[in-house]
Amino acid sequence: MDFTSDNAAGVSQPIFNAMMATNQGASPAYGADPFTAKAVALLSAIFETDVAVFLVATGTAANALALGALCPPWGAVFCHETAHVMEDECGAPEMFTGGAKLIGVKGRAGKIAAKDLAAALKAFPRGLVKQVQPAALSLSQATECGAVYSCAELAELSAIAHAAGLGVHMDGARFANALTTLDCAPAEMSWKAGIDVLSFGATKNGALACEAVLVFDPAKAHTLPFQRKRSGHTVSKGRFLGAQMAAYLEDGHWLVNARTANEHAARLAAGLARAPGARLPWPRQANEVFAFLPGKTDAALRAAGVRYYDWTMRDFGEQRAEDEVFVRLVTSFATSASDVEKLIALAGG
Amino acid sequence: MDFTSDNAAGVSQPIFNAMMATNQGASPAYGADPFTAKAVALLSAIFETDVAVFLVATGTAANALALGALCPPWGAVFCHETAHVMEDECGAPEMFTGGAKLIGVKGRAGKIAAKDLAAALKAFPRGLVKQVQPAALSLSQATECGAVYSCAELAELSAIAHAAGLGVHMDGARFANALTTLDCAPAEMSWKAGIDVLSFGATKNGALACEAVLVFDPAKAHTLPFQRKRSGHTVSKGRFLGAQMAAYLEDGHWLVNARTANEHAARLAAGLARAPGARLPWPRQANEVFAFLPGKTDAALRAAGVRYYDWTMRDFGEQRAEDEVFVRLVTSFATSASDVEKLIALAGG
């Protein structure tokens, strides 16, 4: 019973099958293959605009490349203080930007509020030479806390950023899960809401190792071929990235997977909310459930072989009681419904 | 009929099968899985020593990480002037070292001669503050020209480098092909010959996207977990890297693949040597064949659908005649023997 992360799951079968089907004969290297071309075409169709696409194998690469395209070494990237780019990538954005500064903004459930972004920007006046210059806003959709911005919220934040001359990046490692929650078009949750560059994740939602940097404004894309190459992220047998992404998108496979994951999470959240002594710090929105569990419940779950992470979050305003543990449980396309039920039962929910 | 590169080939079946077998249930992310552990054990066994292993998806990543572990920003990496790290990675070593300098050394068929290394080192006295400081030697085995260093040559070069305080890196993107040529133990062609860090390639020889940075001296390994992470090269579903590498090594699969590739190349080289007007600039040693072809032959091959690259090499002392083209033909485990025969026949060999 694994609820540690959606990247503990394997590869969904249609994606694996597509990789296998791709494994025939020779194919041009470094992304000049027909499978990658197909993925690009699908992405452009699904996003209703011609996008520049850069496939890579990891989410950290996608994020760091995106920020590297938006932010100079003397720039500042504004993000939530718990963002993955801030806390979980060992300084990759700093490496790929050549030493830019990430400015953490506080906010409930991993979300940045418009007024807080505005206040943060005010502290970095453009042209004040002694300070790094505001260059990019990075929004995580869904957030590290599993929360989801509405399209209106995204648009408001992007508008503030654009007005201040920043480019806007979305860390969409869980883009599909958020999209499922909002039930809107991909274009609405991205470029129509002001996103300039999107890290479009597939790995956590069924791919083996495939993420796309999508650049909606072609003017921001021209340095990326070189940045990808010199960071070692231009995969030689690129057809297998193309095949993954194409299979991920075809016939709405990605949406099916995300819906499955989200439904598991919804069930889990509801069950835990009913469990004696358990409580959720904020509403579940995508495929992650955060919860305070009584120590006894936690012990019972672990004794039964349920795996998940204790979670540490700073400054959220919620206080953990003495006997509580704060935990994160993540579901995926591969989560078993019966595991969810078992977990709920163990918690007494 | 594709002879463009060994990375135009797909994945060999045993490796694909292993990936599929791995795709069961949940598995810890980021390399903490049993498949990666198995790969590490196999590498240690095959190299007859406990190696620190860092699996990544691309050869550029492996090389750049290796050099980043050996060379500070104010350091110099000595390599052949046509080395992949010098010419084909868009500055990845510069990025991963934080701005070190690569010093190109001339030499026939991509090989560095001992006296030329010594002379190059002499121009960079240790402690002379105005100059970058000698930090690493990078040797390609096989070279970009398909040549192979003998173990004695490697040992001599490493000894010179070590005496001058440098670490020694081997770019082994085609390690298996070179090993097949020398018919020696992996340990002899690596740490016993003074190699400190090895980029051990699998992708060009049958894997999907898998290379290992092998560190023979553990003292040189401790920064690599962080360097790999912050460069975005720590793959989340790491079990699929582990599975590839393990399958690559098990039952000598890697050696079978390399032998096949080399034999195709040997046949090809022999055939072209017989072809009217064609000539080889240096003896074929691994799985790459370089040749001067009469323009007419080149045209006939291309008309028949044979794909390969025109090659440009500077300063080799060989002169191309007016009506000649200089080409590179690469074979792999997936090359078809009949394609080789057809090509030779087309060339009149």
Added chain:
Amino acid sequence: MDFTSDNAAGVSQPIFNAMMATNQGASPAYGADPFTAKAVALLSAIFETDVAVFLVATGTAANALALGALCPPWGAVFCHETAHVMEDECGAPEMFTGGAKLIGVKGRAGKIAAKDLAAALKAFPRGLVKQVQPAALSLSQATECGAVYSCAELAELSAIAHAAGLGVHMDGARFANALTTLDCAPAEMSWKAGIDVLSFGATKNGALACEAVLVFDPAKAHTLPFQRKRSGHTVSKGRFLGAQMAAYLEDGHWLVNARTANEHAARLAAGLARAPGARLPWPRQANEVFAFLPGKTDAALRAAGVRYYDWTMRDFGEQRAEDEVFVRLVTSFATSASDVEKLIALAGG
């Protein structure tokens, strides 16, 4: 009447005279001159230990070089959230470390409290690969708010840092002013309190452009010659740096200058404390006075030609009243006593 900054002052006469006396005949370049040797000897004598000395022309260079010597690209530097290295150097520490992360710690009057440092360190467990690794603590003495750590406070913070494996840097742009306040030996306020590398400032206290990176642990100094050179901070006519530093130190000139500056500040602080409606957010300790002034007072001062900066500080707990302005006034060796009296009179103090 200039109270904008101690770097608005010129050069004190003994230092200028020494530069002039140095301007005779030829002298070896790049610091190999007798004047630099004399400065090194004086520093070693004054600090009661053999120090490695790297003279540079700016405080940003000194700080960034010091942090570059202590912190790898994947490291974290802990500092006060308002530290000069954090807020006023346009990312120089990030550039010189190759992309490290600065972690801001809150604290009253620019000082870090021991428990806050310990808590900040706890959030960065050593070896947790997804996070940057704790590498250095940077303390400003005096702080950006003009406060001064006691030697015991410095020692406690250094001990915490050392126990966690960090090196300790002191930004001593106003070292002399702080030393004057504490009235202790330079060694007590530096290496005896656990400081490993010190940015020892002279410019703000009478030099033209001269700061020294002092490395008390020689093992941490060996990369600095190259880091200084490649950052363009090895001045060719180095004798003029040596002459400045030597004259600064000789006959206690630096202490005289600092005492003068501090006394002016003391008078100013006392005067403002008496002025109707004015108040100090924290006690004056060195040569900077921070004050809330009634808008009317501020207007009167400015109308009379007094120059100083409005100051912005985040999160100090002090609240500015509607009609108040928050300002910084800095004194130096060159401040005129009558200007101080005039200012106080204008403020009604």
Added chain:
Amino acid sequence: MDFTSDNAAGVSQPIFNAMMATNQGASPAYGADPFTAKAVALLSAIFETDVAVFLVATGTAANALALGALCPPWGAVFCHETAHVMEDECGAPEMFTGGAKLIGVKGRAGKIAAKDLAAALKAFPRGLVKQVQPAALSLSQATECGAVYSCAELAELSAIAHAAGLGVHMDGARFANALTTLDCAPAEMSWKAGIDVLSFGATKNGALACEAVLVFDPAKAHTLPFQRKRSGHTVSKGRFLGAQMAAYLEDGHWLVNARTANEHAARLAAGLARAPGARLPWPRQANEVFAFLPGKTDAALRAAGVRYYDWTMRDFGEQRAEDEVFVRLVTSFATSASDVEKLIALAGG
């Protein structure tokens, strides 16, 4: 008798006097002072165009900042293989560009020939992702060998560079000496000949520590304020840089100094040419004299206390005879005419 370098000289008196005159009262920091404004006005007048000016204290800083403004991390800078930026700055251009590659071009007496530049550029096709992208040409005027490009040569090289999309930098550490040789207008030897960014040196020709980055195309200047700040090269008491540069330029002082230095060198070269057994590898053009001296002559000079450097140059085609030494002798505004005569007499010229 010092002929080691023009940076072994001190400061010329008018420049020192101007610094002293500047040392009155308070002045805005970081270059916002009237002295810097005056220097900018003088530079614009002398170069007959409005230039963006960035004063710094070292030539390495000027060069590295200039290249950092012209070349991205994935770019290539073409320069002579013996250029100061290539050989003598410990990788500063690599640091300031974020890891770009310097491509050395061969050429007699430190000069790049048009055909060799064209050939070098041909090896780096724009858009070939595996290679760094051509971004800048850096020309040294005078060269490291003391040679001087004619304005026509500069214009031809710039035109080739511009046609290939490169920006053109001139390392003018000895701009004044070269200008004296050509006896032309500063504009002709710079922007009218296609130079986009100029490192305009003053230190070697009489200043204490002052160089200017001059940007003739304002579009290439907008990142430099931040690049200068974060590299620690924005001097706080900037008025003293302004004063140096203004005094350097006023009343043609810079040209007087350069003429003096060049005349000493001319006399020296003529004298050595007459000396038995001595010979010059190429004609003297500015203030550096390179010579092959008989071992006996070298020994006599050194015994008499003449200081100068043995010089090493690779691949110039000249061969040193067994009993010869190859030396560099540099003159400056401060060289004594009688020292020159004594040296010539000692050599028997």
